[in-house]
Amino acid sequence: MLDYVNDKIQDETRQGEAYAPFAGDPTVYKKRFYIESYGCQMNFADSEIVASILHKEGFGATRNVEEADLIFINTCSIREKAEQTVRKRLTEFRKLKEQKKGMLVGVLGCMAERLKAKFLEEEKLVDMVVGPDAYRTLPGLVEEAEGGQKAVNVLLSREETYADISPVRLDSNGITAFVSIMRGCNNMCSFCVVPFTRGRERSRDAESIISECRDLFEKGYKEVTLLGQNVDSYYFIDEQNDEAVTFARLLERVALISPLLRVRFSTSHPKDITDEVLFTMAKYENICKYIHLPVQSGSTRILQLMNRTYTREWYKAKVDRIRQVMPDCGISSDIIAGFCTEEEADHHDTLSIMEYSRYDFSYMFFYSERPGTLAQRRYEDDIDEDVKKRRLQEIVAMQNRLSQESNRRDLGKKFIVLIEGDSKKNAAEWKGRNSQNKVIVFPKETYNVGKGDYVEVEVVSCTQATLLGKIVNK
Ligand code: SAM
Ligand code: SF4
Numbered sequence: 001m002l003d004y005v006n007d008k009i010q011d012e013t014r015q016g017e018a019y020a021p022f023a024g025d026p027t028v029y030k031k032r033f034y035i036e037s038y039g040c041q042m043n044f045a046d047s048e049i050v051a052s053i054l055h056k057e058g059f060g061a062t063r064n065v066e067e068a069d070l071i072f073i074n075t076c077s078i079r080e081k082a083e084q085t086v087r088k089r090l091t092e093f094r095k096l097k098e099q100k101k102g103m104l105v106g107v108l109g110c111m112a113e114r115l116k117a118k119f120l121e122e123e124k125l126v127d128m129v130v131g132p133d134a135y136r137t138l139p140g141l142v143e144e145a146e147g148g149q150k151a152v153n154v155l156l157s158r159e160e161t162y163a164d165i166s167p168v169r170l171d172s173n174g175i176t177a178f179v180s181i182m183r184g185c186n187n188m189c190s191f192c193v194v195p196f197t198r199g200r201e202r203s204r205d206a207e208s209i210i211s212e213c214r215d216l217f218e219k220g221y222k223e224v225t226l227l228g229q230n231v232d233s234y235y236f237i238d239e240q241n242d243e244a245v246t247f248a249r250l251l252e253r254v255a256l257i258s259p260l261l262r263v264r265f266s267t268s269h270p271k272d273i274t275d276e277v278l279f280t281m282a283k284y285e286n287i288c289k290y291i292h293l294p295v296q297s298g299s300t301r302i303l304q305l306m307n308r309t310y311t312r313e314w315y316k317a318k319v320d321r322i323r324q325v326m327p328d329c330g331i332s333s334d335i336i337a338g339f340c341t342e343e344e345a346d347h348h349d350t351l352s353i354m355e356y357s358r359y360d361f362s363y364m365f366f367y368s369e370r371p372g373t374l375a376q377r378r379y380e381d382d383i384d385e386d387v388k389k390r391r392l393q394e395i396v397a398m399q400n401r402l403s404q405e406s407n408r409r410d411l412g413k414k415f416i417v418l419i420e421g422d423s424k425k426n427a428a429e430w431k432g433r434n435s436q437n438k439v440i441v442f443p444k445e446t447y448n449v450g451k452g453d454y455v456e457v458e459v460v461s462c463t464q465a466t467l468l469g470k471i472v473n474k
Contacts, residue, residue, distance in 0.1 A: 014044060016089070018063045029060030034068035035108075038086060039076025041227055041266065042198075043109055045178045047074045048167035050108065050135050055168055057139040066096060070104050070142065075111035077193050079368035083111055087123070094125045104145050106130060106138075110197035114372070116154045126150075132183070132198050133157040156184075156199035163208040166215070175420050175452045177221050181209050181250065182228035187269060189296070190307045190374035191339060191367060194229060201229070203236045206245040206253065213254050213261070222418055222452050223262040224254065231265045232272035248276040255284040260454075262418060264288045264437070267334075270295070270318050271310050278325040289326050290437040293318070294334035294363075298353030299346035302339055307374065312353060319357045330436030333362040337395055338388030340367070340379035347391045354398050360406045360438065362399045366392045400464055407438070407462035414472060415440065417457045419449060432457075434467075442469040449474050 018036050033054050037047045050072065051061055062068050071093055076082040090105070097103045106128035107119055113131035120126055127145040130138060131154035141151035161183055169177060185194050186201040213224045228234060234247040243249070247265075254263050263286060268277075270293055281287045297303050300311040310318075322329050335350060354362070366388040369381040415434035423429035423441045431441050432455075442457050449455055449471075456473035 015039075015085070017044070018065070027060060030058045031060070031069040032062040032067055033059045033070040033072060034062050034065045035072040035074060036065075036089070037074040038082060039074070039078065039110065041178050041225070042180060042183075042229070043074050043076060045167065045180045045227055046109065046132060046135070047072075048169060049162045049165050050074070050138065051168040052165050053135055053138055057142075061168075065093075066100075069102065070106065071096070072106045072108050075107055075109040077110040077114045077197050077370065079365065080370070081368065086111055090123050090125065097125055102146075104128065104142065106141075106145075108132070108135070110193070113154050113156070113197040114193065117150075117152050120150050120152070128152070129154060131156060133160045135162070136160075158200050159202060161202055161204035163205045166212060173421055173451070174220055175418065176223040176225070177216050178225050178227050179209060179212055179216070180204065180228065181226045181231060182234055185229040186233070187230060187309075188307055188374060190305060190378065191296075191336065191370070193370040193373055196372055198229070201233065203234050206236045206238050206250055207240060209250065210253055210257070214257050217257055217261045220452060222260060222454075223264065226250070226254065226263065226265040228265075229267060230269045230272060232268050232274065232277060246274075246276065248274065248280045251277065251280050251287055252284065255280075255287050259286050262286050262288055262435075264290065266292045268293050270315050271308070273318065275321070275325070278322060281329075282326050288435045288437065289328055290330040290332070290435065291322060292332045292334075293322075293357075295350075295353055295357065296334060296336050297339060297342075297346065298349035298351070299342070300349075302342055302346050302349075305341065305375075305379065306336075306339060312349060315353065316356055328436065330360045330438065331357060332437070333357065333359045335362050335364045335395055337364065337366045337392040338383040340375055340381055340383070342367075342383055342391075347394070351394065351398050354395070354402060358406065359399065359402055360436065361403055362395075364392060364395050364399060404462075404464045407464065407467055410438070410459045410467055411462065412459065414456055414458045415469075416454050417442075417469075419451055419453050419455060421451050430455075438467055439465070440467040440469050442471055445471060447471055447474050 035047050037044050075086045093105050104127040107126050108130050112129045119129045128141050129152045133156050134153035137153050144151040182203045184199040184201040232247050236245045238245050369376050417432040417434055417440050419430045419432040423431040429441050429443050455471050457469040458472045459467045459469045461468045
């Protein structure tokens with residue numbers, strides 16, 4: 001995961017990533033599909049569901065777009081820039097389509113949901129428009145499109161969780177995996193398009209989550225990240241075990257699969273994370289001591305306009321509570337600069353809450369008005385772009401300082417690190433993460449360890465983004 005981004009989307013390293021087929025897959029497929037994903041981790045997880053559905057229908061994946069009969073682009077609407085990136089990519093697909101007769105192009109995900117059939121008018125090359133709750137109908141839609149019709153399904157569902165679909169892992173390192181535990185969002189943060197593009201919140205069957213995690217562990221995975229827009233409001237009535245499963249209970253059940261399986265989760269809404277969750281995290285060593293707790297703004301007045309339902313003081317008290325229960329817990333945040341009516345004083349409140357919370361890293365954005373959101377309907381997007389950008393720069397500078405300070409505090413400390421693979425820059429070094437989600441790079445030396453192993457590493461130096469260490473115990 002990248003430390004911070006300015007107006008870019010979540011994990012920058014993965015934007016536009018193409019689905020990778022299994023190595024040496026011997027199956028002969030009738031057609032090849034190519035799928036490229038943008039946006040948040042939920043979208044990447046969804047592409048794995050789509051891949052699974054298409055595989056069952058006899059379609060094989062390719063990473064080579066020119067070889068594909070079907071091209072899918074799984075889109076993000078969160079900021080205008082994200083949508084522009086997709087539009088640009090579509091123009092590149094146009095050329096390919098002109099060269100290859102019968103090639104079909106489908107738009108999936110949030111942008112498909114937001115624009116619906118309008119997409120077909122705006123982007124003539126698009127053959128299929130499929131919303132995030134309609135992936136089961138993809139095979140039928142492909143058939144329709146093959147018959148020369150434009151195919152659209154953007155129906156949102158109150159039930160769909162794809163619980164029974166076991167996702168085919170996308171570009172996997174074989175060690176860490178994302179597992180969706182819920183879909184949609186019932187919060188109405190005024191800036192956010194997600195409730196409109198991904199529909200009402202629903203929790204996935206707890207048993208299906210546990211069995212997916214167990215299966216991953218049995219296949220050699222060592223870390224699962226439970227995903228949802230607001231994981232702390234997970235709630236499922238497990239009739240089989242006669243139990244109401246809260247997020248804390250789900251965490252515990254996943255943690256109990258094996259002490260060697262690390263458990264992470266994202267995202268926590270500050271209003272919903274409970275003491276029960278904090279105590280469960282503290283109780284199990286294999287639940288990672290890291291919480292992504294987006295603040296969005298440090299000003300109570302702006303938070304109210306954002307409809308975040310907490311105040312500055314409430315948020316600070318939550319940070320205090322986390323540190324009280326788990327003094328070693330890493331905390332990160334999402335921050336928006338230049339929301340409607342934001343004054344310098346509000347902006348300074350944001351800088352000071354960052355300092356108070358001592359974030360290890362943050363995802364930082366400037367406000368981008370999204371059509372149909374509460375903010376777009378109620379407030380004027382009245383902060384000049386250069387002011388938004390200047391404030392964002394100040395926020396980034398603050399975070400750089402905080403990240404550096406946080407890394408310096410780790411010097412001399414020892415951490416258990418899960419090795420994820422070779423370091424990007426040097427094949428003589430391993431790259432892994434500690435429980436707090438910080439990346440640590442360290443020399444392989446002559447130790448007989450590899451991907452998926454846990455090692456104890458002492459931090460010997462650091463950059464702003466990475467800890468550098470040496471193995472002290474394997
Ligand atoms: N559900 C999560 C939460 O509540 O924190 C994350 C949702 S969203 C996919 C990720 C982040 O994008 C948000 O936390 C917010 O900081 C940012 N974001 C959402 N809408 C935005 C907008 N209109 N302009 C700028 N940033 C936005
Ligand atoms: Fe958007 Fe707020 Fe829901 Fe997060 S909690 S997805 S920011 S509406």
